[in-house]
Amino acid sequence: MQKRKWLALTLSLAMAFTAAGCGNSGGTTDTPAKDDGGGSVSADTEKGQSEVSEPSGGNGEATEITLWTYPIGKWGDAATVDGLIASFNEAHPEISVTVEYLDYTNGDDQVNTAIEGGQAPDVIMEGPERLVANWGARGVMVDLSDLWTDDAKAAIYDSVENACQNAEGVFYEYPLCMTTHTMAVNREMFEAADALQYLDEEKGTWTTEGFVNAVKALYDSGQTNVAAVYCGGQGGDQGTRALINNLYGGTFTNPEHTEYTANSPENVKALELLKDMDGINFDASIQGGDEIQLFCNGTLAMAFCWNVAQEANNAESINFDVIPMAFPTESGEPKLCGGIWGFGVFDNGDEAKIAAAKTFIDFMANDETQVVESVKASTYWPVKDLGNIYEGNDLMGEYAKFIPFMGDYYQVVSGWAEARTAWWNMLQQIGTGAEPATAAEEFVTTANQAASGS
Amino acid sequence: MSEKGNHLALGKVRSKLYKGFSIVVITLLAIAFAFPLYWIITGSFKTQAAINSVTPQWWPSEWVMDNYQKLFSRQVAPLWECHIPFTQVTFAGPEMPAAVRWLLNTVFMSLASMVLTCITAAMAGYALAKKRFAGRTLLFSLIVCAMALPKQVILIPLLREMADLHLYNTIWAVIYPIVGWPFGVFLIKQFAEGIPGEMMEAARIDGASEWKTFYLIALPMIKPGIGALAIFTFITSWNDYFMQLIMLTSTSNLTISLGIAKLQAENATDFGLIMAGAALASIPIIIVFLVFQKYFTKGITMGAVKG
Amino acid sequence: MKKKNSMSRALVMRETVAGYAFMLPSLVFFIGFVIYPMIQCIITSFFDSTMNRDDIFIGFQNYIEMFHDSVFLGALKNTFIIVVVSVPIVCIFSLWAATVIYDLKGPVCSIFRCIFYLPVVTGSVAVTVVWKWMFNNYYGIFNYVGTHTGILNQNINWLGDERFALGCVILILLTTSVGQPIVLYVSALSNVDQSLVEAAEVDGATRFQCFWKIKWAQIMPTTLYILIITMINSFQCFALIQLLTSGGPNHSTDTIMYYIYYNAFKLYRYGYGNAMGVVLAVIIAVLSAVQFKLAKTD
Numbered sequence A: 001m002q003k004r005k006w007l008a009l010t011l012s013l014a015m016a017f018t019a020a021g022c023g024n025s026g027g028t029t030d031t032p033a034k035d036d037g038g039g040s041v042s043a044d045t046e047k048g049q050s051e052v053s054e055p056s057g058g059n060g061e062a063t064e065i066t067l068w069t070y071p072i073g074k075w076g077d078a079a080t081v082d083g084l085i086a087s088f089n090e091a092h093p094e095i096s097v098t099v100e101y102l103d104y105t106n107g108d109d110q111v112n113t114a115i116e117g118g119q120a121p122d123v124i125m126e127g128p129e130r131l132v133a134n135w136g137a138r139g140v141m142v143d144l145s146d147l148w149t150d151d152a153k154a155a156i157y158d159s160v161e162n163a164c165q166n167a168e169g170v171f172y173e174y175p176l177c178m179t180t181h182t183m184a185v186n187r188e189m190f191e192a193a194d195a196l197q198y199l200d201e202e203k204g205t206w207t208t209e210g211f212v213n214a215v216k217a218l219y220d221s222g223q224t225n226v227a228a229v230y231c232g233g234q235g236g237d238q239g240t241r242a243l244i245n246n247l248y249g250g251t252f253t254n255p256e257h258t259e260y261t262a263n264s265p266e267n268v269k270a271l272e273l274l275k276d277m278d279g280i281n282f283d284a285s286i287q288g289g290d291e292i293q294l295f296c297n298g299t300l301a302m303a304f305c306w307n308v309a310q311e312a313n314n315a316e317s318i319n320f321d322v323i324p325m326a327f328p329t330e331s332g333e334p335k336l337c338g339g340i341w342g343f344g345v346f347d348n349g350d351e352a353k354i355a356a357a358k359t360f361i362d363f364m365a366n367d368e369t370q371v372v373e374s375v376k377a378s379t380y381w382p383v384k385d386l387g388n389i390y391e392g393n394d395l396m397g398e399y400a401k402f403i404p405f406m407g408d409y410y411q412v413v414s415g416w417a418e419a420r421t422a423w424w425n426m427l428q429q430i431g432t433g434a435e436p437a438t439a440a441e442e443f444v445t446t447a448n449q450a451a452s453g454s
Numbered sequence B: 001m002s003e004k005g006n007h008l009a010l011g012k013v014r015s016k017l018y019k020g021f022s023i024v025v026i027t028l029l030a031i032a033f034a035f036p037l038y039w040i041i042t043g044s045f046k047t048q049a050a051i052n053s054v055t056p057q058w059w060p061s062e063w064v065m066d067n068y069q070k071l072f073s074r075q076v077a078p079l080w081e082c083h084i085p086f087t088q089v090t091f092a093g094p095e096m097p098a099a100v101r102w103l104l105n106t107v108f109m110s111l112a113s114m115v116l117t118c119i120t121a122a123m124a125g126y127a128l129a130k131k132r133f134a135g136r137t138l139l140f141s142l143i144v145c146a147m148a149l150p151k152q153v154i155l156i157p158l159l160r161e162m163a164d165l166h167l168y169n170t171i172w173a174v175i176y177p178i179v180g181w182p183f184g185v186f187l188i189k190q191f192a193e194g195i196p197g198e199m200m201e202a203a204r205i206d207g208a209s210e211w212k213t214f215y216l217i218a219l220p221m222i223k224p225g226i227g228a229l230a231i232f233t234f235i236t237s238w239n240d241y242f243m244q245l246i247m248l249t250s251t252s253n254l255t256i257s258l259g260i261a262k263l264q265a266e267n268a269t270d271f272g273l274i275m276a277g278a279a280l281a282s283i284p285i286i287i288v289f290l291v292f293q294k295y296f297t298k299g300i301t302m303g304a305v306k307g
Numbered sequence C: 001m002k003k004k005n006s007m008s009r010a011l012v013m014r015e016t017v018a019g020y021a022f023m024l025p026s027l028v029f030f031i032g033f034v035i036y037p038m039i040q041c042i043i044t045s046f047f048d049s050t051m052n053r054d055d056i057f058i059g060f061q062n063y064i065e066m067f068h069d070s071v072f073l074g075a076l077k078n079t080f081i082i083v084v085v086s087v088p089i090v091c092i093f094s095l096w097a098a099t100v101i102y103d104l105k106g107p108v109c110s111i112f113r114c115i116f117y118l119p120v121v122t123g124s125v126a127v128t129v130v131w132k133w134m135f136n137n138y139y140g141i142f143n144y145v146g147t148h149t150g151i152l153n154q155n156i157n158w159l160g161d162e163r164f165a166l167g168c169v170i171l172i173l174l175t176t177s178v179g180q181p182i183v184l185y186v187s188a189l190s191n192v193d194q195s196l197v198e199a200a201e202v203d204g205a206t207r208f209q210c211f212w213k214i215k216w217a218q219i220m221p222t223t224l225y226i227l228i229i230t231m232i233n234s235f236q237c238f239a240l241i242q243l244l245t246s247g248g249p250n251h252s253t254d255t256i257m258y259y260i261y262y263n264a265f266k267l268y269r270y271g272y273g274n275a276m277g278v279v280l281a282v283i284i285a286v287l288s289a290v291q292f293k294l295a296k297t298d
Helices: A002-028 A030-034 A039-052 A078-091 A107-116 A128-136 A150-155 A158-163 A187-192 A208-220 A237-247 A265-276 A288-296 A308-313 A351-366 A368-378 A394-400 A416-431 A436-453 B002-044 B048-052 B066-074 B098-130 B136-147 B151-164 B172-180 B183-192 B197-205 B210-239 B242-247 B256-267 B271-291 B293-305 C002-044 C061-066 C070-104 C106-122 C124-134 C141-148 C162-177 C179-190 C194-202 C207-218 C220-235 C238-244 C256-265 C270-297
Strands: A063-069 A095-101 A123-126 A174-180 A182-186 A227-230 A280-283 A302-306 A322-325 A338-345 B076-078 B081-083 B090-092 B095-097
Touching (some): A063 A351, A078 A351, A078 A368, A128 A338, A128 A416, A158 A174, A182 A187, A187 A322, A227 A237, A227 A288, A237 A265, A237 A288, A237 A416, A288 A302, A302 A308, A416 A436, B002 C124, B066 B098, B098 B256, B136 B183, B136 C270, B151 B242, B172 B210, B172 C002, B242 C238, B271 C106, B293 C179, C061 C270, C070 C106, C070 C162, C070 C220, C070 C256, C124 C141, C124 C162, C124 C238, C162 C220, C162 C238, C179 C220, C207 C220, C238 C256
Parallel strands (some): A227 A280
Antiparallel strands (some): A182 A322
């Protein structure tokens, strides 16, 4: 009797759940049908079909590859990416692509566990700091030299080419798009605090002094949260680095990219300035992504983690006018952090998959009609001259003025992953009262150790 | 005499006061305990503006389904996938919002862990309590020591092992370590100690096989323990997060806990959407809990009787 | 004589075979997914091990470094703070709550019991994300209530402030930990021999004496069980930390469990992480053994 009761309980638990599952399945099957016109669903049904019709694949064997993307513009948006893959499958029906979307908070951990778990993705989309300096340096990626033909080398800008290879000249990334990371301010708030006078809106630059005065004006006008030096994790850390480097003209590494210089007097001075400013919090409870949302919903008056894609992607949630700005400098010559994004291939030991992965990259980044779509999906700029692909797009036009401010791409120092972890830890320390000079010193020691260690 | 009476009366008043006071406190605490759930549910129906306003809306002024729509339209996954071993054949269910699949995965994972744990622990606990064999004490000590071991300790070796077994990124990589966790064996052993030796002796003299003795004599007696273990395992595996975080990567293999955690990482402060995910994760199990509340409390309590 | 000996030997044989046969399914999982990785963990802890490179034997280097690593020592301290604070509070609070609830009797009692059990069934991730929202620096409910009732002068960055972050983590841990003990205590109290209590009351024992001398002794086994499950629970609070603070700010909420993960997947130091795992395992094994010995002698 007792036994049957337990059995019944277990069974009914199971039933309840399966029923719930099935009920839902019945209720929502019409959704795909309804949305069939959308890129998202059609791509998915295609994927389903290619799985089923595998044996009758026609020419050669079917290959399945996985693509993992970070949220690079709309490359983090399923609908957009499904559309891109649909056009890839038109040209290459023999290769089916499964996509997973990563985020900047946990994405690296996820890739790292997958590498150890023996199921690293075949293609990954990110920048040189991960593909070259991290996974490439650890020997888990495929050399992409055969994609870097002489034509490709001639077409792609030299600075980008340099960033995509390691010191020995092995290419671990094939680039697609680039941008400069800027900051942004909320026009309404600046207007209310009478702080617009400190901005050179046309050039998009301002001075360190202007920045200090603007923050003060905003703070005095009752805006207690002017900006946040976010340091809850590594997400969006290029913003905090660029801010601190630019304020007094410091650098993050030496020009040879072998040593960190974040403890230079200029940087320490900048850290001290930020630490003592009212209205700027060192906030260890948020990361770059959170900061963007806090700026977009009007909580913060400034965002340090900004670029054109942020404005494009958050358009519907922003109900004020965004003024993109370069980071404040004394010299008036800001050096902005660049972002270069492209594809890398993990070495999973399967030649067919590696070949398919390269086919995919070649199509996305080199096919004449496709590359424009691929770049547009990122809402950044191409890494080679494609003509003006954003003809008539005001937003892209507005942000294009920052490209000449592109600074040194230093994120390729070896041990970069450890160094950037040390960076947000350093900001947290300063936020909780540590001396900027001591904390910066400690950061440089740790980071240099990582740089020389591996 | 009257002094003593006075004292008693005073004591009674005091005791009454104390009682009233504690009831007030416990009610306040109960409200505080229920509040997060209330906040999840109402939050999931609030508008973006209401979520982000500095002045919280205690009761949503406007109820919207936006958050759920966003949650369900984000990603899709086949409702189920069934791969026939050693072949290329895979059956896939209809495309569904990924969150539904996550829920299904979680249910499957919890039930499978529960069933496997109960079977293995019942047998092992019985053997440890009633069989005299060499190495028994050693095994039992190992089990006691391993019981409180956090899984982070064996994180890297376990990950590599699962990769070698080709179980990485399958739900089994989460289930097996739960089954291997020896708390269940310990619990059942405590119960099985109560089986009178004479009954087993009698069964043996009657010529019953070992299996029959276990099945007919021991099992009915440790059933309450198994019930307790079943509930305990179900809830622990439902709430488990770490193994899932390490072992699962594909969208279609995620569990609901992991799904919400990812939602949070991707959407940082879009709390409406996150709350919709949290509601989806918690409401089903809360309903099950409320419906089977009696069994739950009974099951939980059973575990302690012999603890 | 001889015959009897062989008989009993046969019996011993049979017992052993049967014992292991019954143990087998469980042992497969236990050895395969707990003991084997644990052995691997011990071995790797003597190596400098990282992603995609042959391990280098370095002897006790990892262990030596550990005790000079201030972050590790801090994490160790935090782990102990969490356990030492949460275990007694959970026990005392749930016992008190159970006595109050138990007196209410009937449906009211079971409603309260249900409510306190809610955070357990809600699921750790769901609970964590809603608390993260409530603790939010800019539009969390705590800051709103705090500043509007005048308790706080200004917003507190609960999770981003070294002084509060660990406390917040423990608070959430407490809410998810007391549900089960309360249920257990309520039922333990209902099993207390009422005639003894009544006899004591007639003899003029105070409420407190009554409780301490009679009820406490009778609910002792429950208390021990609660101690065990609460300790296990406190050591497992990984999700809370990973989702709320990622060990920050300034490592003030790092626990060893999180720091192992951090070393493995942010710093790629597998050997070092494993060495920490070994130390933690030894500590926990000793604690469990002690606890078990205590339970036995009681």
